[in-house]
Amino acid sequence: MNTEIALFLIQDGLTNGAIYALLALALVLVFAVTRVIFIPQGEFVAYGALTLASLQLGKLPGTAWLLLGAGLAVAAVELVQALRVRALRRIPAIILKFIIVPVFLVGLVWWAAPQKPALTLQIVLALALIVPLGPMVYRLAYQPLANASVLVLLIVSVALHFAMTGLGLVFFGAEGSRTPPFSDAQWKLGVLTISGQSLWVVGASLALIAALLLFFEHTIYGKALRATAINRVGARLVGVSPAMAGKLSFTLAALIGALSGILIAPITTIYYDSGFLVGLKGFVGAIVGGLLSYPLAAAGAVLVGMLEAYASFWASAYKEVIVFTLIIPVLVWRSLTTHHIEEDEE
Amino acid sequence: MNLLLDVRDLCVAYGKVEAVHRVGLQVEQGRIVTVIGPNGAGKTTLLAALMGMLPARGSVNYAGEEIMRVEAERRVSRGLCLVPERRELFAAMTVEDNLTLGAFHRYRKRDKTVGEDFERVYQLFPRLQERRRQMAGTLSGGERQMLALGRALMSRPRLLMLDEPSLGLAPLIVRDIFRVIAGLRDKGVSILLVEQNARAALQVADYGYVLETGEIVVEGPSAELASNPRVIESYLGFVSVNAA
Ligand SMILES: Nc1ncnc2c1ncn2[C@@H]1O[C@H](COP(=O)(O)OP(=O)(O)OP(=O)(O)O)[C@@H](O)[C@H]1O
Ligand SMILES: [Mg+2]
Numbered sequence: 001m002n003t004e005i006a007l008f009l010i011q012d013g014l015t016n017g018a019i020y021a022l023l024a025l026a027l028v029l030v031f032a033v034t035r036v037i038f039i040p041q042g043e044f045v046a047y048g049a050l051t052l053a054s055l056q057l058g059k060l061p062g063t064a065w066l067l068l069g070a071g072l073a074v075a076a077v078e079l080v081q082a083l084r085v086r087a088l089r090r091i092p093a094i095i096l097k098f099i100i101v102p103v104f105l106v107g108l109v110w111w112a113a114p115q116k117p118a119l120t121l122q123i124v125l126a127l128a129l130i131v132p133l134g135p136m137v138y139r140l141a142y143q144p145l146a147n148a149s150v151l152v153l154l155i156v157s158v159a160l161h162f163a164m165t166g167l168g169l170v171f172f173g174a175e176g177s178r179t180p181p182f183s184d185a186q187w188k189l190g191v192l193t194i195s196g197q198s199l200w201v202v203g204a205s206l207a208l209i210a211a212l213l214l215f216f217e218h219t220i221y222g223k224a225l226r227a228t229a230i231n232r233v234g235a236r237l238v239g240v241s242p243a244m245a246g247k248l249s250f251t252l253a254a255l256i257g258a259l260s261g262i263l264i265a266p267i268t269t270i271y272y273d274s275g276f277l278v279g280l281k282g283f284v285g286a287i288v289g290g291l292l293s294y295p296l297a298a299a300g301a302v303l304v305g306m307l308e309a310y311a312s313f314w315a316s317a318y319k320e321v322i323v324f325t326l327i328i329p330v331l332v333w334r335s336l337t338t339h340h341i342e343e344d345e346e
Numbered sequence: 347m348n349l350l351l352d353v354r355d356l357c358v359a360y361g362k363v364e365a366v367h368r369v370g371l372q373v374e375q376g377r378i379v380t381v382i383g384p385n386g387a388g389k390t391t392l393l394a395a396l397m398g399m400l401p402a403r404g405s406v407n408y409a410g411e412e413i414m415r416v417e418a419e420r421r422v423s424r425g426l427c428l429v430p431e432r433r434e435l436f437a438a439m440t441v442e443d444n445l446t447l448g449a450f451h452r453y454r455k456r457d458k459t460v461g462e463d464f465e466r467v468y469q470l471f472p473r474l475q476e477r478r479r480q481m482a483g484t485l486s487g488g489e490r491q492m493l494a495l496g497r498a499l500m501s502r503p504r505l506l507m508l509d510e511p512s513l514g515l516a517p518l519i520v521r522d523i524f525r526v527i528a529g530l531r532d533k534g535v536s537i538l539l540v541e542q543n544a545r546a547a548l549q550v551a552d553y554g555y556v557l558e559t560g561e562i563v564v565e566g567p568s569a570e571l572a573s574n575p576r577v578i579e580s581y582l583g584f585v586s587v588n589a590a
Contacts (some may be wrong), residue, residue: 238421
C-alpha cells in the first residue's frame with residue numbers, strides 16, 4: 001500500500017464515518033429519551049435516498065403514500081382516544097395535523113415533482129415527506145408502550161424494521177438507485193484527489209452536529225429532551241410529557257436518517273433494504289459510547305468508517321464481518337471499564 | 347370561602363394494597379394547609395396522586411374543574427406544582443438549566459416574564475445564583491432543597507405542594523425555608539405542606555390534617571390541632587405542652 005491509497009482510504013473512511021456518526025448520535029438520542037433501540041433508523045436512510053432518486057426522475061415517491069397511510073392511522077388512534085376521554089375539542093387539530101397537512105404535502109410534491117425543481121428544493125420536498133413519519137412511527141408503535149421494558153421496545157423495533165423494509169420494497173421496487181453528486185468538483189491535494197461529494201458529506205455532517213449541539217445547549221426544547229433523558233419523573237413534574245419528548249426525538253432521528261440517506265445517495269447505490277447495514281454501523285459506533293455518550297458514539301462511528309475502508313482494501317470479502325466483529329472487543333472493553341447502570345425504576 | 351382544591355373520597359392503591367383510603371381535603375385560595383402523620387402514613391402517596399403521577403379513584407376538583415383524568419403535565423400548566431420528597435432534580439444539568447426547565451410550560455406559552463422570576467428566585471436564594479453554573483448533582487443537600495423549591499417557583503404555581511421541604515436541613519435553614527413558605531402565601535400562592543416537623547408545620551399553616559395509615563383521623567385549624575392532646579402526644583412530644 002502506498003501513501004496515495006492510504007490517504008484515499010482515509011478520505012473514504014471519514015466520509016462514511018461522518019454518516020455513521022450522525023446515525024450514532026440519533027440512536028443515542030432516541031435511546032436516552034425513550035429507551036428505544038431504534039433499529040429502523042436505517043430505513044429512514046434508505047427512504048431518504050430513494051425518495052430523492054424518485055424526485056430526480058420526476059416521479060411521485062412512494063413515501064407519499066406511506067405518509068398518507070401513517071397519517072390516517074395516527075388520526076384514527078388519536079380520534080378514538082379523544083372520544084374515549086370525551087375531549088371533542090381536540091378533533092379539529094387531529095384532522096388538521098394528521099390528514100390535511102399530509103394531504104397538502106403530498107399534493108405539493110405531486111405538483112412539484114414533474115417539474116424537476118432544483119436539487120435544494122428536491123431535498124426539502126424529500127424531507128417534508130419523510131420527517132413527519134418519525135413522530136408518527138413513535139405515536140403508533142412506541143407511545144402505547146411507553147412503560148414497557150427495553151427488551152419489549154427492542155422487539156417492537158425489530159418488527160418495525162421488517163415492516164418498513166417491506167414497505168420500502170412495495171413503494172420503491174427492488175432496483176437500486178444512485179443520484180448524481182451535489183458537486184462534480186475535484187481538488188488535487190498533493191497525491192490525493194478530494195471529491196466534492198466527500199466534502200459535502202463531511203461538511204454537512206459537521207454542520208448538523210453543531211446545530212444539534214446548539215439545540216441541546218440553548219433551546220428550551222433541547223433542554224427538555226436532556227431533562228427527560230436524565231430524569232423522567234422530574235421532567236414530568238416540570239410539564240415535559242414523555243410523549244412530547246418521544247415525538248421530538250423521533251422527529252430528529254427521522255431528519256438525521258433522511259439527510260444521511262440524501263448525502264450518501266450519490267456515493268453508493270441504495271436499495272430498499274440497504275439502510276439496515278448503514279444503520280447497524282452507526283449502531284456499532286453508538287455502542288462504543290454505551291448508547292449514552294454523544295462524543296464517544298461519534299468517535300466510535302468514525303472508527304467504524306475507517307475500519308470499513310481499510311477492510312475493504314485488504315479483505316473486501318470480509319468487510320462487513322470485520323466491521324461487526326469490532327463490537328466484540330468493544331463490548332468486552334465496556335464491560336470491564338464501566339459499572340452496570342441500573343435501569344431506573346419508576 | 348374560595349376553594350382552590352377540593353378532594354373527596356380519594357383512594358390510591360399500590361397493586362392490591364391501599365395506601366390512601368377515602369381521603370377528603372380542602373385548600374382555600376391563599377392558605378397554607380398541612381398534612382402531618384407518621385412514616386408510611388401515605389402522605390407522599392397522597393401528593394403524588396394529586397399531581398397525577400399515580401392512578402387514583404375519587405374526585406379531585408381544582409380551580410372549579412374536575413382534574414382526575416388530566417395528565418400530570420397538563421396539571422403543571424394549570425398552576426399545580428409538586429416538590430417531591432426525592433426532589434427529582436436534573437443532576438447532570440446546571441442549576442440555571444434546572445430553573446429554566448421549571449418554567450418550561452411558560453416558555454412554551456411564550457411568557458415574556460420568566461426573566462423576572464429568575465431574579466426573584468436568586469434573591470430568595472442567593473446561594474443558587476453563586477452556583478448557577480454548577481451541576482445540580484454536585485450541590486449540597488441544603489442547596490438541593492433550595493433548587494427544588496426554586497425550580498417549582500419558576501413555574502409560577504397557584505397551588506404549591508411541598509413534600510417535607512425541611513428534610514435533612516440544619517435548623518437555621520429550616521427557619522429560612524419556612525419563612526419563604528409564609529412569604530409565598532402572602533403573595534397569594536396556596537400551599538399544601540407535608541411535614542415530619544409537625545411543630546414548624548402547624549406554626550406556619552392555617553389548617554391541618556392528620557393522616558394515619560392512609561386515613562384522615564383529625565383535622566382542624568392549626569392552633570386547634572396544636573392543642574389537641576392526641577396530636578401533642580404523637581407529633582409534638584410532651585415538651586410542647588409547656589411551650590404552647
Ligand atoms: N411504589 C410503592 N409500591 C408499593 N408500596 C408503596 C410504594 N410506595 C409507597 N408504598 C407504601 O405505601 C405506604 C405509604 O407510603 P408513603 O411514601 O406515602 O408514606 P409517607 O407518609 O410519605 O411516609 P414518610 O413520612 O416516611 O415519607 C407505605 O406503607 C409504603 O410502604
Ligand atoms: Mg413521604
